[in-house]
Amino acid sequence: MPQYNAYLIDLDGTIYHGSQPIPAAKRLIERLNQAQIPYLFVTNNSTKKPQEVADNLSQNHQIPTTVDQVYTSAMATADYVKNQPNSTKKIYLIGEAGLEFAFQDAGIDLVPAEEANFVVMGLDRDFNYQKLQAATFAIQKGAQFIATNADTNLPSEKGMLPGAGSLVAALVTATGVQPTIIAKPEAPIMEGALAKLNHPTKPVMVGDNYNTDILAGIQNGLATLLVYTGVSKPDQVALEEFQPSHTINNFDEWSVTD
Amino acid sequence: MPQYNAYLIDLDGTIYHGSQPIPAAKRLIERLNQAQIPYLFVTNNSTKKPQEVADNLSQNHQIPTTVDQVYTSAMATADYVKNQPNSTKKIYLIGEAGLEFAFQDAGIDLVPAEEANFVVMGLDRDFNYQKLQAATFAIQKGAQFIATNADTNLPSEKGMLPGAGSLVAALVTATGVQPTIIAKPEAPIMEGALAKLNHPTKPVMVGDNYNTDILAGIQNGLATLLVYTGVSKPDQVALEEFQPSHTINNFDEWSVTD
Numbered sequence: 203m204p205q206y207n208a209y210l211i212d213l214d215g216t217i218y219h220g221s222q223p224i225p226a227a228k229r230l231i232e233r234l235n236q237a238q239i240p241y242l243f244v245t246n247n248s249t250k251k252p253q254e255v256a257d258n259l260s261q262n263h264q265i266p267t268t269v270d271q272v273y274t275s276a277m278a279t280a281d282y283v284k285n286q287p288n289s290t291k292k293i294y295l296i297g298e299a300g301l302e303f304a305f306q307d308a309g310i311d312l313v314p315a316e317e318a319n320f321v322v323m324g325l326d327r328d329f330n331y332q333k334l335q336a337a338t339f340a341i342q343k344g345a346q347f348i349a350t351n352a353d354t355n356l357p358s359e360k361g362m363l364p365g366a367g368s369l370v371a372a373l374v375t376a377t378g379v380q381p382t383i384i385a386k387p388e389a390p391i392m393e394g395a396l397a398k399l400n401h402p403t404k405p406v407m408v409g410d411n412y413n414t415d416i417l418a419g420i421q422n423g424l425a426t427l428l429v430y431t432g433v434s435k436p437d438q439v440a441l442e443e444f445q446p447s448h449t450i451n452n453f454d455e456w457s458v459t460d
Numbered sequence: 461m462p463q464y465n466a467y468l469i470d471l472d473g474t475i476y477h478g479s480q481p482i483p484a485a486k487r488l489i490e491r492l493n494q495a496q497i498p499y500l501f502v503t504n505n506s507t508k509k510p511q512e513v514a515d516n517l518s519q520n521h522q523i524p525t526t527v528d529q530v531y532t533s534a535m536a537t538a539d540y541v542k543n544q545p546n547s548t549k550k551i552y553l554i555g556e557a558g559l560e561f562a563f564q565d566a567g568i569d570l571v572p573a574e575e576a577n578f579v580v581m582g583l584d585r586d587f588n589y590q591k592l593q594a595a596t597f598a599i600q601k602g603a604q605f606i607a608t609n610a611d612t613n614l615p616s617e618k619g620m621l622p623g624a625g626s627l628v629a630a631l632v633t634a635t636g637v638q639p640t641i642i643a644k645p646e647a648p649i650m651e652g653a654l655a656k657l658n659h660p661t662k663p664v665m666v667g668d669n670y671n672t673d674i675l676a677g678i679q680n681g682l683a684t685l686l687v688y689t690g691v692s693k694p695d696q697v698a699l700e701e702f703q704p705s706h707t708i709n710n711f712d713e714w715s716v717t718d
Contacts, residue, residue, distance in 0.1 A: 326589065327589045328588075328589065329588060329589040329592075330586075330587060330588040330589070331584065331585045331586065331587040331588070331622070331627075334587075334622050334626065335621055335622055338619075338620070338621070338622050338626075339618070339619050342619055342620060354633050354634060354636070355634060360597065361596075361597050361600055362596070362600060362634075363593055363596070363634075364589070364592050364593055364596050364630065364631075364633075364634035365634070367633055368592065368596075368630045368631070368633040368634035369589075369630060370633075371629040371630050371632070371633040372622065372626045372627060372629050372630040373622075373626070374629070375612050375622075375625055375626040375628075375629040376612060376613060376620075376621075376622035376623070376626035378612070
């Protein structure tokens with residue numbers, strides 16, 4: 203009898219480091235498959251389509267992955283909007299292909315800012331003042347403000363790039379309105395991920411980042427497994443008031459069946 | 461013997477409302493000229509050249525103004541950088557013509573972000589992600605971060621546009637670094653304005669906005685004159701711990717000679 207019957211698993215820092223595989227992570231996924239325990243990769247990235255995320259895992263990390271095993275903050279954002287009570291949903295989108303695809307896939311209309319009743323913002327490397335201004339006016343006129351995530355930066359080979367959170371800060375400052383944030387550690391992405399796994403009875407949230415992955419689990423009532431292969435370090439985590447359910451140095455220390 | 465021997469005077473909301481003149485303001489300036497009391501228009505706007513500000517006053521508001529009577533946050537920013545101890549000053553600039561002109565006028569080099577030891581940010585309606593990224597990298601590598609002003613919005617006929625402060629918020633979030641802010645209510649613009657007036661013994665700061673003009677005066681040891689023709693309202697100002705030296709409904713209530 204496995205301790206947990208569904209795994210929600212972060213990607214960067216947990217399953218790989220950028221283009222670099224983490225071999226013990228591949229072995230964890232193999233044990234989950236062998237034990238027939240369902241899992242879902244849950245990522246704050248909103249710029250990639252789920253097929254791209256699955257292909258990257260299958261082809262570059264030798265972890266065969268289907269599109270159904272991927273849940274991005276873009277997908278969670280589209281699901282969140284879909285579940286809002288508004289009878290019409292017209293989105294002004296600031297974001298990249300992954301976010302655009304998620305709304306198209308959900309059958310939700312993307313419109314110019316003047317017609318929108320939702321402003322959705324993710325990382326957009328084509329962001330500019332005109333988009334900021336259009337979104338500011340729409341929110342001033344009452345559109346609901348939703349952000350895929352509040353990550354301040356994202357790592358790149360050139361250095362720490364400005365993340366979605368830094369674009370969100372501009373729009374928060376211009377409007378005085380705080381957005382609903384979808385991604386880890388917030389609730390919407392966790393609710394969407396658990397729904398996609400058919401509301402498992404004993405799920406565990408797995409990741410390397412205390413402030414996103416582990417807090418997402420703790421704040422949403424899931425067990426948590428922190429792996430020290432990425433962002434968080436034991437001495438920092440020791441200072442936190444709420445501790446992860448489990449901490450390991452790498453996945454070879456973790457058995458899925460007991 | 462006049463009560464104050466130099467006037468620092470805000471523009472929008474104080475001398476005019478956008479393109480709309482405030483007749484009592486024109487009469488105040490006439491009385492100052494008659495009494496030979498020097499004055500300087502001190503504005504947080506960084507996008508316009510001083511000549512444009514002077515021309516607008518002369519031509520559209522019938523207040524004859526020379527370029528020497530104008531001090532913008534762009535000029536204050538260039539003066540501030542000029543007075544820094546660094547032996548070389550290379551600026552990566554995010555801003556518009558007024559700011560660019562101020563640095564050229566001060567003989568300070570504008571360079572690509574990779575070569576900069578200062579990042580200077582003002583309102584830039586050509587702002588985009590590439591500029592944000594370039595500035596983020598420069599600050600991460602140690603460039604000093606300076607912002608002309610932190611105004612969250614600026615009024616326009618279309619609505620409240622995102623101000624310099626909203627672009628600054630993006631860069632603060634991406635870098636974790638707080639900028640030196642030049643404009644009212646901060647010290648640098650007041651120090652620059654007082655220097656330009658040759659350090660008058662009894663200056664007064666005049667404006668319509670408690671949070672910028674009046675706080676600028678209070679925090680920098682000047683007398684203050686709040687005129688209720690713009691942003692601030694008496695019932696809000698009554699709640700402030702530090703009160704203006706004087707409050708008036710319009711400039712016809714104010715004598716410059718006693």
